[in-house]
Amino acid sequence: MTNIAEAPNSTADALPEVDVAKAGEAYRAMLSVIGAVEPRIADAIRAELTDQRGSLKLIASENYASLPTLLTMGNWLSDKYAEGTIGHRFYAGCQNVDTVEATAAEHARELFGAEYAYAQPHSGIDANLTAFWAILAHRVEQPALAEQGAKNVNELDEGAWEALRKQFGDQRMLGMSLDAGGHLTHGFRPNISGKMFHQRSYGTNPQTQLVDYDEVARLAREFRPLVLIAGYSAYPRRIDFARMREIADEVGATFMVDMAHFAGLVAGKLFTGDEDPVPHAHVVTTTTHKSLRGPRGGLVLATEEYAPSVDRGCPLVLGGPLSNMMAAKAVALAEARSQAFRDYAHAVADNAQSFAESLIRRGATLVTGGTDNHLVLLDVSGLGLTGRQAESALLDAGIVTNRNAVPNDPNGAWYTSGVRLGTPALTSRGFGADEFDVTAEMIMDVLANTTPVTASTGKPGKAKYDLADGVAERTHARSAELLDRHPLYPGLEL
Known part of the structure; x- marks a missing residue:
């Protein structure tokens, strides 16, 4: 068993340094004002910080935003309608919103080397x-x-308009399948993307569980999609975006990349060259939280060719921009342009590789056999568990993860056979290889002491489980030692 007390403090707190005393004053005043109106909300906010401070957050799509980013969300910009684009709004008095949106877009362009950036999307799905x-x-x-010689759709007669509507509905999309690690917005049928387009999915090689680019090319030639999507939410490897662009060009497809999960690794210059999607894609989307460590929201990056169409996001599919959130995006993107953030991004990937190695040493089965990004996908079927059982048992022990499908998962997308683990959040707290080694040991201890419970029908249950006595308590105690050494927002008292 690894001795936590002997593990050196490998990294300092990785969040940006701020005047914590002033931030504390601001938050205490804010909660006092809120509590005077609705104390349950103030209490829930305090409880959320307590919960996050006291748990091992390993959800790959979550992180901890900086105090300046969090503070930027609550201000008068929230009260302003600003439909339209910079300098071309449908409401008067938007000069300050123009400044905010232009600043966010400027930081995004400079950070990612994009020709154009659109900061209005409220979420990743909105960005897509x-x-x-x-x-x-x-x-x-x-x-x-x-x-038709028309300037806009309002100039089309009914026949031409109906023909255009039919053309919209005839288009095709090719994206990564959900069980291979793709996202539900990449053509998954229950999602609107699967209803907008005729869709087909590419998976991974059954032996290696890696993207087979020759197979993607074969499918693209056969299916002839309008849109070829790359990107993932649970694929633990990097992608050759140059090769994907070659495939798109061969079949005349627009190449789109959803980098929501790994945007921080792109921003931190860990993914460069053929592994950086921005120089190769026509359109790139992302969230601004996850590995980018900003507020919850989205961005769209595009080439100049696609910029005018992207700029019509509001009112095409978006409502009025959330100007306070765009302001928070600007702050987070400014932070991401620092050397400190580059160091953080490299630490995220280094920690993921160390974490994967620690899990494998303790008998874990990982999809693709490891990782070279920020996430690890643990296949728990060999332990006789479903992903839902494993997720629940780990949560009982204070380890927050999420269940996830593995390639060709027999348990489907709800119960799953896998658990997804990510390093961005705990790296923000200052965890290094030693802390992730202890975390791996605790995870495997919990799973080894979890047994499935037979359902009332006599068949193996997919949700019920038993966690052996004492396991949750000892895991909580060990994790508390780790977390106490790396406090979240140290010095901030509410």
Whole structure:
């Protein structure tokens, strides 16, 4: 057993340094004002900080935003309607919103080396919807308007409009399948993307569990998609975006990348060259939280060719921009342009590799046999568990994860056979290889002491489980030692 007391403090707190005393004053005053109106909300906010401080957060899509980013979300910008774009709003008095949005877009362009950036999307799905409709507008609507000699769709007669609507519905999308690690917005049928497009999915090689680019090319030639999507939410390896762009160009597809999960690794210059999607894709979408460590929201990056269509996101698919959130994006993106953030991004990947090695040493089975990004996908089927059972048992012990499908998962997307683990959040707290080694030991201890419970039908249950006596208590105690050495927002008292 690893001795926590002997493990050196490998990294300092990785969040940006701020005046914690002033931040504490601000938060105490804020909670006092809120509590005077609705004390349950103030109490829930305090409880959330307590819960996050006291648990091992290993959800790959979560992180801890900096105190300046968090403080930026609560201000008067929230009260302003600003539909439209910078300098072209449908409401008067938007000069300050223009400054905020332009600043966020400037930081995004400079950070990622993009020709154009759009900071309005409220979430990752909104960013993807904006991208999808921008592609349809550029590839389908504009040629149809040119053919009719029309400036916009309002100038089309009913016959031409109906023909265009049919063209919209005839388009095709090719994206990574959900069980291979893709996202539900990449053409998954229950999602709107699967209803907007005729969709087909590419998976991974059954032996290596890696993307087979020759197979992607074969499918693309056969299916001839309008949109080829790369990106993932549970694929623990990097992608050759240059090769994917070659495939897209060969079949005349627009190449779109959803980098929501690994945007921080791109921003931190860990993913460069062929592994950086921005120089190779026509359109790139991302969230601003996850590995980018900003507020919850989205961005769209694009080439100049697609910029005018992306710029119509509001009112095409978005409502009025959340100006306070765009302000928080600007702050987080400014932080991400620092050397400290680059160091953080490299630490995220280094920690993930160390974490994977520690899990494997203790008998874990990992999808693809390891990782070279920020996440690890643990296959728990060999332990006789479903992902849901493993997720629940780990949560009982204070380890926060999420269940996730593995390639060709027999348990489907709800119960799953896997658990996804990510390093961005705990790296923000200052965890290094030693702390992740202890964490791996605790995870495998919990799972080894979890047994499935037979359902009332006599068949093996997929949700019920038993965790052996004393395991949760000892895990909580050991994790508390780790967390106490790396406090969240140290010095901030509410």
